[in-house]
Amino acid sequence: MKNENFLWGGAISACQSEGAYNKDGRTPSIFDTLPLPNEGRWALYDNPSKALCGDFDTYPSHHAINFYDTYKEDLKLLSKLGINCFRTSISWSRVIPSLDGQVNEKGLQFYVDLFTECKKYGMKPLVTLSHFDTPLYLTETYDGWSHKETLNHFLRYAEIVMTELKDLVTLWIPINEINMILHIPYLGGGVVESSNKMKAAHNMLLGSAGVVKLAHEINHDNKVGCMLAAGLYYPYTSHPQDVYCAQKENRKMYLFTDVQIRGSYPKWFTMQSGLQITENERNLLRDYTADFIAVSYYTSRLFADENRVDIEGVDGNSAKTLRNKYLDITPWGRQIDPLGLKTTLIDMYDRYQTPIFIVENGLGVEDTLDHDCINDDDRIDFIQQHISQMTQAISEGVDVMGYLTWGIIDVISAGGGEMKKRYGLVYVDQDDYGNGSKRRIPKKSFYWYQKEIERRNFTK
Numbered sequence: 001m002k003n004e005n006f007l008w009g010g011a012i013s014a015c016q017s018e019g020a021y022n023k024d025g026r027t028p029s030i031f032d033t034l035p036l037p038n039e040g041r042w043a044l045y046d047n048p049s050k051a052l053c054g055d056f057d058t059y060p061s062h063h064a065i066n067f068y069d070t071y072k073e074d075l076k077l078l079s080k081l082g083i084n085c086f087r088t089s090i091s092w093s094r095v096i097p098s099l100d101g102q103v104n105e106k107g108l109q110f111y112v113d114l115f116t117e118c119k120k121y122g123m124k125p126l127v128t129l130s131h132f133d134t135p136l137y138l139t140e141t142y143d144g145w146s147h148k149e150t151l152n153h154f155l156r157y158a159e160i161v162m163t164e165l166k167d168l169v170t171l172w173i174p175i176n177e178i179n180m181i182l183h184i185p186y187l188g189g190g191v192v193e194s195s196n197k198m199k200a201a202h203n204m205l206l207g208s209a210g211v212v213k214l215a216h217e218i219n220h221d222n223k224v225g226c227m228l229a230a231g232l233y234y235p236y237t238s239h240p241q242d243v244y245c246a247q248k249e250n251r252k253m254y255l256f257t258d259v260q261i262r263g264s265y266p267k268w269f270t271m272q273s274g275l276q277i278t279e280n281e282r283n284l285l286r287d288y289t290a291d292f293i294a295v296s297y298y299t300s301r302l303f304a305d306e307n308r309v310d311i312e313g314v315d316g317n318s319a320k321t322l323r324n325k326y327l328d329i330t331p332w333g334r335q336i337d338p339l340g341l342k343t344t345l346i347d348m349y350d351r352y353q354t355p356i357f358i359v360e361n362g363l364g365v366e367d368t369l370d371h372d373c374i375n376d377d378d379r380i381d382f383i384q385q386h387i388s389q390m391t392q393a394i395s396e397g398v399d400v401m402g403y404l405t406w407g408i409i410d411v412i413s414a415g416g417g418e419m420k421k422r423y424g425l426v427y428v429d430q431d432d433y434g435n436g437s438k439r440r441i442p443k444k445s446f447y448w449y450q451k452e453i454e455r456r457n458f459t460k
């Protein structure tokens, strides 16, 4: 399979890489209020108001891997992979640090410089406008996306950055893994009051449609993707009750893409949600659907009728899943299912017939640094198997735009804030507390990926 337009690269996010959390005028985002797991990070999923108290010792995002200061060297190293695409996000509170809406010119300039550097190396930037980092001032004032005012702030911010970057960026994602608002509302949309999450989801969908409208007005070449944390739900058994329960979960997973690609809420949802939608909102959602579907894929999920089955649950990338006995599992409890990627892609493409872009896929495990070498064969195996399933899906008729591996350079984990759960092809010599030389060391997977891109001839 040869396709010179195929986008081949890696992804990170601002809040997990940049650090410099209060430098050059930036103010905190919700991500900066999250401590390490042993200081209570997991409790924050249930009671995020604790995060706002600010009495923890270590906030990993405050320094992250310091990409804000090292981006030039980091991009230079990554360019040696031969990649033609690099995904990161813009830190909203770096560009607009306060409620008064004043633009922080230094913050904006950082992104001009960053994407100019990408251009220099022939890497097309894929830019997420909001990746788990709603500005803290919007959470404190409006409970994040729960309020329409946050939507207004977002659209203004989006217009400012898309206008400023119009000669440098043409690929956009308004909101990272939009469906996460239903699973982890604080990370997903800065929402503390969990009963507000459906209201927030609706505002986020309006925000995404608004970005499509703005993007197409600002530059005809702009393409906007909606983004879903994907992974099909399998039925636990062939018992019709399990099959039905899994189907219900799949319908919920597709709720967001149904709106963003088909242009309206599915009937099952409007019948039971009681959500108030105005005529103008309905028209906006209908007229400004996304140009492509961006997906993160880490694992499939397994579901059963809870009244019938009582077994162990594991991590389904923040969504609930049962343990699938046919799959291997990582020490962090995430099940490994490369074939599930193909199944998910086929299912999704059959539903929407819209190009799909895999913008996150990777293995988060501990790595051992041994005489400046990291032999991460498990990661190579993981990525290789997923790429192989992706190419099979393509040969079975799915239109895939590209493949980006997550955390192409080690970043702090979103779920745990840890450094030791690493996804990168480049090792960053730093522990959970920020100790270490911060040196960047290519892993064995780095050299493997470089050859893989060349071999598959997806190069620029």
Ligand code: BG6
Residues within 6 Å of the ligand: 013, 016, 132, 176, 177, 229, 296, 317, 360, 364, 406, 412, 413, 414, 415, 416, 421
């Ligand atoms: C995705 C997120 O859900 O999963 C990333 O978009 C995140 O931000 C990635 O890092 C892996 O999850 P974690 O919790 O292992 O970092």
